[in-house]
Amino acid sequence: MRAFKxxxxxxxxxxxxxxxxxxxxxxxxxxxxxxxxGIAAAKTLLGGxxxxxxxxGEAIRAQHANTTTYIPAQLPDAVVFPENAxxxxxxxxxxxxxxxxxxxFGTGSSLEGHVNAPQGGISVDMMRMxxxxxxxxxxxxxxxxxxxxREELNTYxxxxxxxxPIDPGANASIGGMASTRASGTNAVRYGTMxxxxxxxxxxxxxxxxxxxxxxxxxxxxxxxxxRLFVGAEGTLGIITSITLRLQGIPEVISGGVCPFPTxxxxxxxxxxxxxxxxxxxxxxxxxxxxxxxxxxYSGLNYAETPTLFVEFHGSAEGVxxxxxxxxxxxxxxxxxxxVWTTNPEERARxxxxxxxxxxxxxxxxxxxxILATDVCVPISRLADCVAATxxxxxAHGLIAPIVGHAGDGxxxxxxxxxxxxxxxxARVEAFVERLNSRALSMDGTCTGEHGIGQGKMPxxxxxxxxxxxxxxxxxxxxxxxxxxxxxxxxx
Amino acid sequence: MRAFKxxxxxxxxxxxxxxxxxxxxxxxxxxxxxxxxGIAAAKTLLGGxxxxxxxxGEAIRAQHANTTTYIPAQLPDAVVFPENAxxxxxxxxxxxxxxxxxxxFGTGSSLEGHVNAPQGGISVDMMRMxxxxxxxxxxxxxxxxxxxxREELNTYxxxxxxxxPIDPGANASIGGMASTRASGTNAVRYGTMxxxxxxxxxxxxxxxxxxxxxxxxxxxxxxxxxRLFVGAEGTLGIITSITLRLQGIPEVISGGVCPFPTxxxxxxxxxxxxxxxxxxxxxxxxxxxxxxxxxxYSGLNYAETPTLFVEFHGSAEGVxxxxxxxxxxxxxxxxxxxVWTTNPEERARxxxxxxxxxxxxxxxxxxxxILATDVCVPISRLADCVAATxxxxxAHGLIAPIVGHAGDGxxxxxxxxxxxxxxxxARVEAFVERLNSRALSMDGTCTGEHGIGQGKMPxxxxxxxxxxxxxxxxxxxxxxxxxxxxxxxxx
Numbered sequence: 001m002r003a004f005k006x007x008x009x010x011x012x013x014x015x016x017x018x019x020x021x022x023x024x025x026x027x028x029x030x031x032x033x034x035x036x037x038g039i040a041a042a043k044t045l046l047g048g049x050x051x052x053x054x055x056x057g058e059a060i061r062a063q064h065a066n067t068t069t070y071i072p073a074q075l076p077d078a079v080v081f082p083e084n085a086x087x088x089x090x091x092x093x094x095x096x097x098x099x100x101x102x103x104x105f106g107t108g109s110s111l112e113g114h115v116n117a118p119q120g121g122i123s124v125d126m127m128r129m130x131x132x133x134x135x136x137x138x139x140x141x142x143x144x145x146x147x148x149x150r151e152e153l154n155t156y157x158x159x160x161x162x163x164x165p166i167d168p169g170a171n172a173s174i175g176g177m178a179s180t181r182a183s184g185t186n187a188v189r190y191g192t193m194x195x196x197x198x199x200x201x202x203x204x205x206x207x208x209x210x211x212x213x214x215x216x217x218x219x220x221x222x223x224x225x226x227r228l229f230v231g232a233e234g235t236l237g238i239i240t241s242i243t244l245r246l247q248g249i250p251e252v253i254s255g256g257v258c259p260f261p262t263x264x265x266x267x268x269x270x271x272x273x274x275x276x277x278x279x280x281x282x283x284x285x286x287x288x289x290x291x292x293x294x295x296x297y298s299g300l301n302y303a304e305t306p307t308l309f310v311e312f313h314g315s316a317e318g319v320x321x322x323x324x325x326x327x328x329x330x331x332x333x334x335x336x337x338x339v340w341t342t343n344p345e346e347r348a349r350x351x352x353x354x355x356x357x358x359x360x361x362x363x364x365x366x367x368x369x370i371l372a373t374d375v376c377v378p379i380s381r382l383a384d385c386v387a388a389t390x391x392x393x394x395a396h397g398l399i400a401p402i403v404g405h406a407g408d409g410x411x412x413x414x415x416x417x418x419x420x421x422x423x424x425x426a427r428v429e430a431f432v433e434r435l436n437s438r439a440l441s442m443d444g445t446c447t448g449e450h451g452i453g454q455g456k457m458p459x460x461x462x463x464x465x466x467x468x469x470x471x472x473x474x475x476x477x478x479x480x481x482x483x484x485x486x487x488x489x490x491x
Numbered sequence: 492m493r494a495f496k497x498x499x500x501x502x503x504x505x506x507x508x509x510x511x512x513x514x515x516x517x518x519x520x521x522x523x524x525x526x527x528x529g530i531a532a533a534k535t536l537l538g539g540x541x542x543x544x545x546x547x548g549e550a551i552r553a554q555h556a557n558t559t560t561y562i563p564a565q566l567p568d569a570v571v572f573p574e575n576a577x578x579x580x581x582x583x584x585x586x587x588x589x590x591x592x593x594x595x596f597g598t599g600s601s602l603e604g605h606v607n608a609p610q611g612g613i614s615v616d617m618m619r620m621x622x623x624x625x626x627x628x629x630x631x632x633x634x635x636x637x638x639x640x641r642e643e644l645n646t647y648x649x650x651x652x653x654x655x656p657i658d659p660g661a662n663a664s665i666g667g668m669a670s671t672r673a674s675g676t677n678a679v680r681y682g683t684m685x686x687x688x689x690x691x692x693x694x695x696x697x698x699x700x701x702x703x704x705x706x707x708x709x710x711x712x713x714x715x716x717x718r719l720f721v722g723a724e725g726t727l728g729i730i731t732s733i734t735l736r737l738q739g740i741p742e743v744i745s746g747g748v749c750p751f752p753t754x755x756x757x758x759x760x761x762x763x764x765x766x767x768x769x770x771x772x773x774x775x776x777x778x779x780x781x782x783x784x785x786x787x788y789s790g791l792n793y794a795e796t797p798t799l800f801v802e803f804h805g806s807a808e809g810v811x812x813x814x815x816x817x818x819x820x821x822x823x824x825x826x827x828x829x830v831w832t833t834n835p836e837e838r839a840r841x842x843x844x845x846x847x848x849x850x851x852x853x854x855x856x857x858x859x860x861i862l863a864t865d866v867c868v869p870i871s872r873l874a875d876c877v878a879a880t881x882x883x884x885x886a887h888g889l890i891a892p893i894v895g896h897a898g899d900g901x902x903x904x905x906x907x908x909x910x911x912x913x914x915x916x917a918r919v920e921a922f923v924e925r926l927n928s929r930a931l932s933m934d935g936t937c938t939g940e941h942g943i944g945q946g947k948m949p950x951x952x953x954x955x956x957x958x959x960x961x962x963x964x965x966x967x968x969x970x971x972x973x974x975x976x977x978x979x980x981x982x
Contacts, residue, residue, distance in 0.1 A: 138762050138871035139900075161766070181711040192709050194718070195686055210958040216867040217899045218683050219936035220672040220722055222943055222951055222980050223962045227685070227718035231711055248768045271629050275652070277739045277805065279770065314768065317812055325806070376707040380629035408708045409630075445710035452713055460713055467701040470969060471714045477968035478961060489713050 031074060032119035032487050038098035039077050039120055045094045046080050046122065053081040053128075064105050064115065064123035068170075070371045070419060071113035071455055076103055076123040083128045085201065085209055085240040091124060092238065093207035095483045103485050104234040106173030107149060110180060111372060112453025114233055118487040124238060126175050132156050133241060141198055141215055143243045146175020153244075162246040165190035168449065169358075175239050180451035181231030188274070188407030189281040189313070192449065193230050196245045200229050204237035205479050215243060228474075233451055234485040236478050250313035253281075254323050255347035256340030258310060258330050259303040263287065263390075265333040266306045267383035270406045272329045274379070278322050282311040283407040284354055287386065290361070290401035294353035297360035302353060303337060308406065309354045316342070357403050361414040364399050369419040371428055375439035376410035376448030385442055389413060392434055396427060410448030437462070452489045460490065522565060523610035523978050529589035530568050530611055536585050537571050537613065544572040544619075555596050555606065555614035559661075561862045561910065562604035562946055567594055567614040574619045576692065576700055576731040582615060583729065583974075584698035590972045595725040597664030598640060601671060602863060603944025605724055609978040615729060617666050623647050624732060632689055632706055634734045637666020644735075653737040656681035659940065660849075666730050671942035672722030679765070679898030680772040680804070683940065684721050687736045691720050695728035696970050706734060719965070724942055725976040727969050741804035744772075745814050746838035747831030749801060749821050750794040754778065754881075756824040757797045758874035761897045763820045765870070769813050773802040774898040775845055778877065781852070781892035781905075785844035788851035793844060794828060799897065800845045807833070848894050852905040855890050860910040862919055866930035867901035867939030876933055880904060883925055887918060901939030928953070943980045951981065 047054045055061075056078045065073035082088045095102045101121025108115060117123065130147035137160045144153060151171045153164050166177060168184035176182075178200065183192035190196065199213035212225035229236060260266035266285055273280055286294065291304045308330075312322040319342060327338045341347050353360070361370060377385045386402060393400045393413070404411030415431060418424045436446040436459045446452075446459035461468060468490055475482075475490075538545045546552075547569045556564035573579045586593045592612025599606060608614065621638035628651045635644060642662045644655050659668060659675035667673075669691065674683035681687065690704035703716035720727060751757035754776075761774055777785065782795045799821075803813040810833060818829045832838050844851070852861060868876045877893060884891045884904070895902030906922060909915045927937040927950045937943075937950035952959060959981055966973075966981075 136869060136871060138766075139869040140766060141869070181709075181715070183709055187709060191686070194709075194715065195682070204961065208957055208960075210961060211955065212958055214931070214936060214954070215869045215934040216901075216930075216936040216939065217870070218672075218674055218678060218685075218867060218901065218939050220865075220938045220940050220942040221936050221947075221954055222722070222959070223965060224672070224685065224715075224718040224722050225958055225961055227715040231713070231715050248766045250768060275629075275631065275739045277741060315812070315816070318809075321806070321808055321812070374711075376709060378627060378630040378632070378706045379708070380627060410707075410709065439707075440705070443706040445705060445707040445712050447711045448707065448709050449711050451711040456712075463705070463712055464702065466699055467703055467716055468713070469699075470695065470701060470716055473968045474714060474965055477964045 030118070034120045035099050038100045042094050042098045042100040042122060043078055046078065046091065049090065050080050055079045061123070064108070064125060066113045066116040068109055069111045069113055069455065070369060071116065074116040074118050076117035077120045079105070079123040079125050081125045081128050085203065088124070088203045088238050088240055089207045089209060091122070092203045095122065096206055096481055099481045099483060101486050102238065102483055104175065104179070104238045106147065106176030107171065109170035109172050110176060110453060111450045112455035114180065114451060114453040114485070114488060116454055118454070126173065129240065135160060136215070137162060139215060140246045140248070141243055142246055143241055144174050145241055146173060146178070146239050148174050150174060150177065157246065161249050163249050164244055165247050166193060166196055174242050174244065178230050178239060178242050179232065179234050181449070183405070183408070183449045185282045185284055185405060186311070187405065188283055189279055190247060194227060197226055197230050197242055198245060199226055199243040200239050201241045202229055202237040202239045205481065205483070209240060231451070233453065233488050235475060235488055237484055252314060252316045252319050252342050253347065254312045254319040254340050254342045255350050256310045256323060256326070256338055257302065257350050258308045258335050258338040259305050260308065260330070261305060261334045263306045263386050264383040265335070266308050267379065267406065269308065269330050269333045269335065270382070271379055272332070273326055274407060276325065276329070278325050280310055280322070280326070280407060281313040282309065284309040285404040285406035285411065286354065286357065287390070287402040290357060290403055291353065293360040293364050293401055294357060297363045298352055298356050300353055309351055310340070358414070361401050361416065364401065365416040368416040371415045371417065371432065372450070373413045373415065373432055373435055374410070374447045374450040375435055375444055376408060377439050377442045377444030379406070379409040381442040381444065382406060382409045382411070385438060385444070386411060388438055389435055392431065396431060398427070398431060405448070408448060409444070454488060457490060521609070525611045526590050529591045533585050533589045533591040533613060534569055537569065537582065540581065541571055546570045552614070555599070555616060557604045557607040559600055560602050560604055560946065561860060562607065565607040565609050567608035568611045570614040570616050572616045572619050576694065579615070579694045579729050579731055580698045580700060582613070583694045586613065586974045587697055587972055590974060592977050593729065593974055594976050595666065595670070595729045597638065597667030598662065600661035600663050601667060601944060602941045603946035605671065605942060605944040605976070605979060607945060609945070617664065620731070626651060627706070628653060630706060631737045631739070632734055633737055634732055635665050636732055637664060637669070637730050639665050641665060641668065648737065652740050654740050655735055656738050657684060657687055665733050665735065669721050669730060669733050670723060670725050672940070674896070674899070674940040676773045676775055676896060677802070678896060679774055680770055681738060685718060688717055688721050688733055689736055690717055690734040691730050692732045693720055693728040693730045696972065696974070700731060722942070724944065724979050726966060726979055728975055743805060743807045743810045743833050744838065745803045745810040745831050745833045746841050747801045747814060747817070747829055748793065748841050749799045749826050749829040750796045751799065751821070752796060752825045754797045754877050755874040756826070757799050758870065758877070758897065760799065760821050760824045760826065761873070762870055763823070764817055765898060767816065767820070769816050771801055771813070771817065771898060772804040773800065775800040776895040776897035776902065777845065777848065778881070778893040781848060781894055782844065784851040784855050784892055785848060788854045789843055789847050791844055800842055801831070849905070852892050852907065855892065856907040859907040862906045862908065862923065863941070864904045864906065864923055864926055865901070865938045865941040866926055866935055867899060868930050868933045868935030870897070870900040872933040872935065873897060873900045873902070876929060876935070877902060879929055880926055883922065887922060889918070889922060896939070899939060900935070945979060948981060
C-alpha cells in the first residue's frame with residue numbers, strides 16, 4: 001500500500017480534537033448538489049491512471065475530510081496522491097472534463113472546514129510533492145513544493161543560516177499556509193504569508209500551469225496574481241510550487257515575560273512598543289484565565305494577571321537594547337515584573353506557559369471541545385475588544401481563555417464546550433456571532449489568520465458586503481466549472 | 492475658471508522632460524478604436540452635470556495626457572474633476588452606460604504612458620479629492636483620498652510623530668502610487684505600496700463603491716482584493732480612498748556614503764548587510780559614471796567608483812550599532828572610505844549626490860531626453876546584471892549612468908538620447924529590449940516599481956506568459972465594458 005507512505009506524519013482523525021464524534025453541528029454546512037455521473041467517470045479515469053495512488057477507502061477519505069475543527073466532516077469520494085506538477089495537470093484535466101470538485105489537501109490542520117467536500121469530489125493530497133526545489137541563500141529565498149511543512153523547511157535550512165519565520169503553531173504545509181494566508185506569533189516582525197510569498201506556480205482551470213512572478217524582491221508587473229493565490233483557499237487552482245522569502249537566523253534571541261495590572265495596560269505597552277519602532281519579533285498576550293490555566297497545567301507560578309510574552313531577535317547588543325527599551329515602556333504601564341533572558345534553556349522555560357497554552361486550555365474542562373475564534377482589530381481597539389469579550393464570557397458563563405498576537409491586534413478565544421449538548425452549542429454559536437460582530441464594529445476582521453473556509457462564510461458577507469461580488473466574479477472567471485474547492489469562502 | 496484651481500501643483504507640459512516635442516516615437520503605441528458616439532454622449536452628460544469642472548480645452552487635455560515619459564502623448568477628449576466618491580460613481584455610471592474610457596489621473600508623474608488615452612475618453616482628475624480622512628496614530632494608519640500627495644501627507648503627519656515612508660522620488664499622489672505599486676529608496680526597510688496599503692475603496696463597473704478590507708493589520712478574509720487594486724494601474728476601477736500603514740518618525744537618522752572598488756564588492760556588501768538582518772532604511776547604488784556626473788554637477792569630490800549611499804533609522808544607540816555593523820561589512824569588501832553622520836545638515840550634504848542624481852544625469856548631455864529603465868533582479872544577480880549592462884552600454888556607445896535601489900535588486904539606467912534622431916531612438920529601443928531580456932533571464936522583472944503602462948506591455952508578455960491570460964480574464968470579468976484605463980498592462 002504505497003499510498004500510506006505519505007501519511008507518515010501524524011494525521012488527525014476525522015473527529016473533533018477531543019476524540020468524540022461531535023453530534024451537534026455548529027452552523028451545520030449544507031452539502032451541495034453532487035455531480036454523480038461526473039464523479040463516477042473521474043474515479044474510473046483517475047483509478048486507472050494513478051493505481052494505488054488513488055484511494056477510495058472510508059478511513060483514508062475520513063483522514064482527508066475536515067479534521068481539526070468543530071465543523072462536521074464531509075468526506076471526499078476519493079483521494080489521489082500526485083507526485084509532480086504534470087500529474088496535477090492530468091488530475092485537473094480529468095476533473096475539468098467531468099466537472100468534479102478537487103480539494104487540495106496538506107496536513108489537514110486548517111480550522112474552518114477548508115478541506116471538507118460538501119459536493120463530494122476528489123481530495124488531492126499534496127504531501128508527496130514535498131521537495132525543496134531551490135535555496136538561494138544570497139537572495140534569502142527558496143522554492144518548495146506545497147507539501148513541504150514549515151518544520152521540514154526549517155530543518156533543511158538550518159545549515160544555511162537562514163530560516164522561514166512564519167509560525168502558525170501547527171506544523172502545516174507551505175501550500176496550506178499560503179492558501180489560508182497564515183501567520184502566527186511572529187507576524188508582527190516578519191509579516192504573514194502575504195508578505196513572504198514571492199511567487200507561486202499553480203495549475204488552473206483547463207490544466208494549464210502558470211507562474212505568478214519570478215524571484216525579484218519586488219515587481220510592478222501587472223496584477224498581483226501572487227497575492228490572489230495567497231489566501232484563495234484552493235478555490236482558484238492548485239498550487240504546485242511556492243517561492244518564499246527567508247530571514248537570517250538571528251545571532252541572539254531573547255525571550256521575556258511581563259505581567260501587567262490590566263489588559264489595557266498590556267495593550268498600551270504593545271502600542272507604544274510598536275510606535276517606537278522596536279522590532280519585537282513576538283509579543284503575545286495571555287489573559288488572566290489563560291495564565292491560571294498555564295500555572296495549573298504546567299506547575300508554574302506566574303502572576304495570574306494579563307501577561308505579555310515577548311521575543312527579540314538580533315545581535316547581542318541589539319536584543320539587549322530592545323529588551324531595555326521594552327522594559328522602560330512596560331514599567332510606564334505598571335509592570336514591575338519583566339524578566340528576560342538570552343539563554344536558550346531559560347528562554348524555553350520562560351515561554352513554557354505560552355507554548356503549552358492550548359493544552360492548558362483543554363485541561364480547564366477535560367473532555368470538552370475547543371472552538372478557536374480568530375478576530376483581529378486595530379491595536380487601539382484590542383483592549384476594548386478583549387474587555388467587552390471578557391464581559392460577554394462572564395455574562396454567559398463560558399470557560400474561554402484568551403491568547404492573542406497582540407502586536408497585530410489578533411486574538412483567539414478558546415471556547416470550551418460540550419459539542420454533544422445542543423444548548424451548549426447554541427450558546428457558543430451565539431457567542432461567536434457576537435464576537436465577530438464586535439470585531440467588525442471596531443473596524444476589524446472575523447479572521448486574522450485562519451481563513452474563511454466553511455465556518456466564517458456568513459461573517460465574510462457582513463465584513464465585506466459588495467466586495468464579495470468581485471470575489472465571486474473572479475472565481476467564476478478563473479474557475480468557470482467551479483471545480484476548485486467549491487463551497488468555500490462564499491456560496 | 493474654478494477648474495484651474497486644482498492645478499495648483501506644477502504640472503508637466505505635454506512634452507518630454509527636456510521641453511522639446513519628441514518626434515520619433517519609441518515603441519509607438521497604436522491608438523485603439525474610438526467609440527465616437529459614446530464619447531459624444533458622455534461629454535454632453537458630464538458637461539451638463541459638472542459645469543466648469545468638466546473641461547475640453549486642448550491645453551488642459553494635454554496636461555492630462557502622458558507627461559513625464561518618452562512615450563508620445565495621446566490626449567483624452569475631456570477632463571472631469573470629481574470632488575467626492577458620489578461624483579466618481581456618477582461619472583462611472585455615465586461612462587458605463589456609453590462605454591467610454593475613464594483614465595484616473597493623479598500628478599501625471601507616471602513613467603510608462605499610464606495616463607495616455609489611446610482610445611480617447613475622459614481623464615478623471617482625482618486631485619480635488621485630497622482630504623486626509625482619518626489618522627489613527629495608535630494604530631499607525633491613516634485613510635486618505637487618492638489626490639493627497641505623499642509630501643502633503645507627511646507634512647500633515649509631522650506633529651503626530653508618524654510618517655508615510657514610501658518615497659518614489661516624485662511627489663506623486665497616493666492614488667497613483669497605489670495604482671503603480673510604487674516604492675523607491677526605502678522599500679528595502681519599509682516595503683512597497685503592496686505592503687503599506689491596508690485597504691482601498693473603489694468605484695467599480697456599474698458605479699458601485701466597494702471596500703476591499705477594514706483596518707486590521709492582517710486578515711485572511713477571502714481573496715486579497717486590496718493587493719489586486721494595488722498595481723492594477725486604474726484598469727479595474729477608480730480608487731476613492733486608501734488606508735495606509737504609517738511608521739514612527741525615527742528618533743535618529745544616520746546617513747552615510749561608502750565607495751567600493753567594484754560593483755561586485757558593493758553588491759556583496761549589500762547582500763551581507765541584508766543577510767545579517769541589519770534594518771538598513773536606504774541602500775542606494777550609484778555607478779562610477781553616475782558619481783562622475785554628480786561630482787561635476789554638484790561640485791563634489793567623491794571617489795568616482797561604485798558607491799553605496801546608506802541610511803539607518805532608529806534610536807541613537809540603534810543607528811550607531813547599525814552603522815558600525817555596516818562599516819565592518821563594507822571593509823570586508825574593500826571599502827576604506829565609509830563616512831556617516833547623524834547631523835541633519837551633514838547628512839543632507841553627504842546625500843547631496845544621490846538627491847541630485849537625476850539632474851546630474853541630465854547635465855551629461857544637455858538637451859538630451861532621458862529614458863529611465865526599471866529592471867529588478869534577485870540581489871545575487873545584481874552585480875552580474877549591472878556588469879553586463881555596463882558592457883552593453885560601452886559596446887553601443889551610450890551615455891547611461893546607473894542608480895539602483897540595491898537592497899531590492901532594482902536599478903534604473905538613465906539612458907540619454909536624442910529623441911529626434913531615429914537612429915538614436917532605435918539604438919535605445921534595442922538597448923532597453925536587451926536589458927529587459929537580461930533581467931528576465933536572471934529570474935527578474937522588467938519593472939521593479941514603475942509599472943507596465945503602455946511602455947512595457949511586450950516585456951510583460953515575455954515575463955509572465957500564460958499568467959497574462961488570468962489577468963485578462965480578471966479584467967474582462969470586473970470591467971466587462973473595458974472602460975477603466977483600456978490599453979494598459981495588456982492588450
